[in-house]
Amino acid sequence: MFKATVYVTIKENVLDPQGTAVQGALHTMGFDDVERVRIGKYMEIDLNTADRAEAESRLKAMCEKLLANTVVEDYRFELTEHVKEGV
Amino acid sequence: MRFGVLVFPGSNCDIDCYKAVEALGEPVDYVWHTADDLSAYDCIIVPGGFSYGDYLRCGAIARFTNVMGALVKAAEEGKYVLGICNGFQILTEAGLLPGALLRNNSLKFRCHPADLRVENASTPFTREYEAGEVIDIPIAHGEGNYYCDEATLAELKANNQIVFRYAGSNPNGSIDDIAGICNKAGNVLGMMPHPERAVSELLGSVDGKRMFTSILSAWREQNGAAAR
Numbered sequence: 001m002f003k004a005t006v007y008v009t010i011k012e013n014v015l016d017p018q019g020t021a022v023q024g025a026l027h028t029m030g031f032d033d034v035e036r037v038r039i040g041k042y043m044e045i046d047l048n049t050a051d052r053a054e055a056e057s058r059l060k061a062m063c064e065k066l067l068a069n070t071v072v073e074d075y076r077f078e079l080t081e082h083v084k085e086g087v
Numbered sequence: 088m089r090f091g092v093l094v095f096p097g098s099n100c101d102i103d104c105y106k107a108v109e110a111l112g113e114p115v116d117y118v119w120h121t122a123d124d125l126s127a128y129d130c131i132i133v134p135g136g137f138s139y140g141d142y143l144r145c146g147a148i149a150r151f152t153n154v155m156g157a158l159v160k161a162a163e164e165g166k167y168v169l170g171i172c173n174g175f176q177i178l179t180e181a182g183l184l185p186g187a188l189l190r191n192n193s194l195k196f197r198c199h200p201a202d203l204r205v206e207n208a209s210t211p212f213t214r215e216y217e218a219g220e221v222i223d224i225p226i227a228h229g230e231g232n233y234y235c236d237e238a239t240l241a242e243l244k245a246n247n248q249i250v251f252r253y254a255g256s257n258p259n260g261s262i263d264d265i266a267g268i269c270n271k272a273g274n275v276l277g278m279m280p281h282p283e284r285a286v287s288e289l290l291g292s293v294d295g296k297r298m299f300t301s302i303l304s305a306w307r308e309q310n311g312a313a314a315r
Contacts, residue, residue: 010189014234015260017194041143066151069144069180071187072234 002047002055006077008068009040043067055079088306090115091128093158093174095149100135100171100283107283108132111299120152130167130302131158133174135227135281145188145230146176155181167211167302168275172228175267175277184270184277185243186235192260196229200291201280202254203266207247210269211305212276215297221254222294224280231279233261233268246271251278 010016016038023037045062047055059077068075090108094101094117101117108115118125125131138149149155155177162168162183170178178184191197200223208218216222235243240263243249251267259279267278282295 014189015192015232017190017192017260021194066147067143069147069187071179071185071236072189 001082002049002052002079003082004045004047004055004059004077004079006043006045006059006063006067006075007040008043008063008073008075009038011072011074014072052079052081088113088129088303088310089127091118091125091131092116093118093120093131093133093154095120095136095138095152097138097140098134098136098173100173100281103281103283104132104134104171107286107295107299110286110296111303113303118154120149120154123153123157125154125157125161125166128161128166129306130169131161133158133168133170133177134283135172135174138173138177141173141230144176144180145173146178146180149173149177150180159183162270162275165272165274167306169212169298169302170275170277171281171283172231172279175279176230178275178277183275184268185239186233186268188230188279189232189234189260190230191228191232191258193258196227197231197258198227199225199258201226201258201266203251203280204254205250206252207250207269209247210250210273210276210301211309212269212298212301213250214305215301223285223292224282224295225284225292226258226280227284228259228279231261232259233265233279235262243268250276251280 018039019037026034049055063075092101092104176188205216205220208216248268250269252264253266257264269276282298285292285295
């Protein structure tokens with residue numbers, strides 16, 4: 001079993017209005033040191049495979065096809081192995 | 088001429104589209120997203136709404152339904168495909184149109200009449216408008232900020248694929264004030280404004296009506312059915 005954490009972020013050169021709004025709020029609250037806020041998505045996916053290479057290639061396909069829109073978003077993921085309980 | 092209006096869980100402009108076609112006097116069906124055959128239809132409308140709750144991204148999940156496989160095939164065959172609002176988002180997700188729709192730069196859901204300039208009046212969807220004409224069509228969206236990279240924008244311009252631009256202030260921050268684009272072949276149109284909500288004086292504008300009559304006259308011309 002692998003647990004994947006997937007991060008999808010808006011590409012650097014694409015405007016992120018949500019991040020800009022949150023940055024503004026932080027400034028209003030006095031956090032003047034905030035230079036930039038970018039908002040993205042975080043997903044957890046459990047994969048039922050023992051093969052790391054396969055898990056990576058499957059995740060890449062998931063990200064490219066559905067989880068990220070590569071026209072405007074970047075993605076990255078981390079894989080951690082974990083033993084199924086009771087096995 | 089037979090129209091199909093796709094229906095996804097969360098579509099909410101399907102009835103408006105159906106009524107707009109019905110008013111033309113042409114046959115129209117609702118087509119559920121599980122359907123895998125669109126061969127009966129000459130024009131397929133992908134209506135606005137919030138397919139699959141806009142989870143993940145607008146249109147991202149709808150793009151993988153059965154009916155979208157059939158829609159891609161229909162588009163390749165040259166059938167007319169009109170995506171409005173969420174329908175436009177679904178068409179870009181499906182790769183039938185380039186670019187993507189981002190959140191409005193104002194962060195506001197904008198719902199009001201909008202002035203559009205008809206930039207290309209030679210598509211099957213706009214032939215009854217005049218090039219440069221300004222029309223009044225309502226918008227209602229939170230993520231209508233059309234984005235594409237510079238190379239794609241240059242290509243859209245070179246191929247005359249920009250069909251509508253916002254003529255007044257740009258309500259969402261879209262690149263080059265784009266409100267609607269078509270594919271290279273011209274048979275697939277995506278737009279954020281809602282022509283189906285501008286087909287009766289009661290609705291405040293009739294400027295959307297000519298989009299539907301354009302489609303019909305283009306189809307009749309193509310199929311030699313002018314006498315009908």
